[in-house]
Amino acid sequence: MSKNRAEKGFNPKAAAFGFMKWFTLLFFLAIAILPFLWLVVNSFRTNLELETAPFGFPARLSFENYRNAAVTADLARLLLNSVIVAAGSVILNLVIASMAGFILSREKFRGRDAIFTIVTAGVLIPIISFMVPYFWMVTTFGLYDKLVSLIFTYAAINIPVSVSLITTFMRAIPKELEEAATIDGCGxxxxxxxxxxxxxxSGLATAGTFCFIYAWNEFVMAMLFTSSVKSRTIQLGIRFFTSQFITDNTGMFAAIVLSIIPSVLVYVILHDKIISGLTAGAVKG
Amino acid sequence: MTKKKGANHPWIIVYMLPLAVFFTAFFIFPLVFNVSTSMMKWKGGGEMTWNNFANYGKLFQDDTFLLSMKNNVIWALSQGFIQIPLATIVALILARNPRGWKLMRTIYFLPNVISTVAIAKVWTALYNPQFGVINGILKSLGLGGARNWLGDMSTALPAIILMTVIYIGYFMIIILASIMNIPKELYEAAEIDGATKMQQEFRITIPMIRGTLATAITLAMAYGMRHFETTYLMTGGGPAYSTSTMGIALYLKMDALRYGEASAAGIILILLGTLVIVAIRRALGKSDPMTEAAQ
Structure with a gap:
């Protein structure tokens, strides 16, 4: 819209509005960035530096916190577990949702729309209310403290979102393509x-990105389903930093920075897909 | 049914089977299980015996559970009526496409891809009474001495809520998309009629995005009702249960091996969450909440 309003000469009211506008925008930018910047800066400092001057910069660039975090928390193991869980749940989720999406977008049968509505309405369920049944299922089927319990659960929890996104996407693919292929003998x-x-x-990538971010960041079920380091994810590992003998804040900061990198990286690369997935109105939960 | 569809029928079942299995196992079965065990005396590993509504009775006589419910209401109201207005203001500004609006939109959403664990731990450090930045800023502005924000019963709940309502990215993006769908001609016509920008926002934009705002408020409040993670990580529900929520109460009951009561807490959580969705939709608009939120 009228972009050169500001150049029409000085108007105190417009100037006040302009100031308020940019103040608001910058305030929320600061909220979104500064806490994490502070985290990164302090991950290179010592605990003593943090406690005496929380605002300062590191005296020298030292990766000691990262080394400590890697050794004491067995960070490589935790990151590997998180990669296995995230990758496993994305693949499983996409297999389930793409097969169902194919049918729901292509075939006509009684109850199809009801199935779609019920499945997508799954986002309305507060998953934390399922802590008891999920825990019972995991222990009863002998999946306690095994990564596969998290893979199944994360893949399942993301079904409503993925089915909704993928079915909507597949509906937009022209039927003529398949008709031509059927004539050519495609089964x-x-x-x-x-x-x-x-x-x-493209639709699968959007759904997969949502599932990946969820699985990478999930904490509650990981806490509930696992107990030992062999199946601990990175999110849980961060929490265990504070329950050790000495509160190593800057070491924990280093671990947090490492845990954030993959999801931020995915976001930087795929933010268009994520934002379009949100704005399609397909993902509201 | 045509012949072709009949021929495909077995494949339809095969392709739908994984969805059916997983959805039943992780959504339908847990719901049935939760309803049943909420009416049982069950200590986890041991025997399950029916006790009808005794668990619900216990919860409603439990002061900490009642406090948790009250806190959830505070959560729901602040998410719906602080976070959404803030998100709307930013969306209105960005919809006018100021310089760098796309980049700003991307940055505002960034915290939403960062784990709750990371955000909760960072803010726990920011609120820290010894080295926290919040106290540092207040001190340099000459505003009072050091406070133990999360350790003080009077400040812990507001402190946690404050740090969550200012992360507006998710709802801002949805509201912004809805604003950008409004036909530009409406504004052009208003401009010709001499309407100021402010009048345009209140007379055109807000009425046009009413449905989206209602959905956003509903969802934000539903999230408030199911709040668990940030509080659990920052205070564990303390000090003295002052920040507890129904989710935390549920978890603590489970931890104490009172599974029947934990299930009942889960059912109350689902019912109240649904009630909020239905009630807010009734108050703000007539459309069906199920299809709106899950479309």
């Missing part, structure tokens, strides 16, 4: 594997 499975699945890559 049901080939229509899925050779046409719809490849054409849905």
């Amino acid at each position: 049901f499975n080939q229509r899925f594997a050779k046409i719809i699945f490849p054409l849905s890559r």
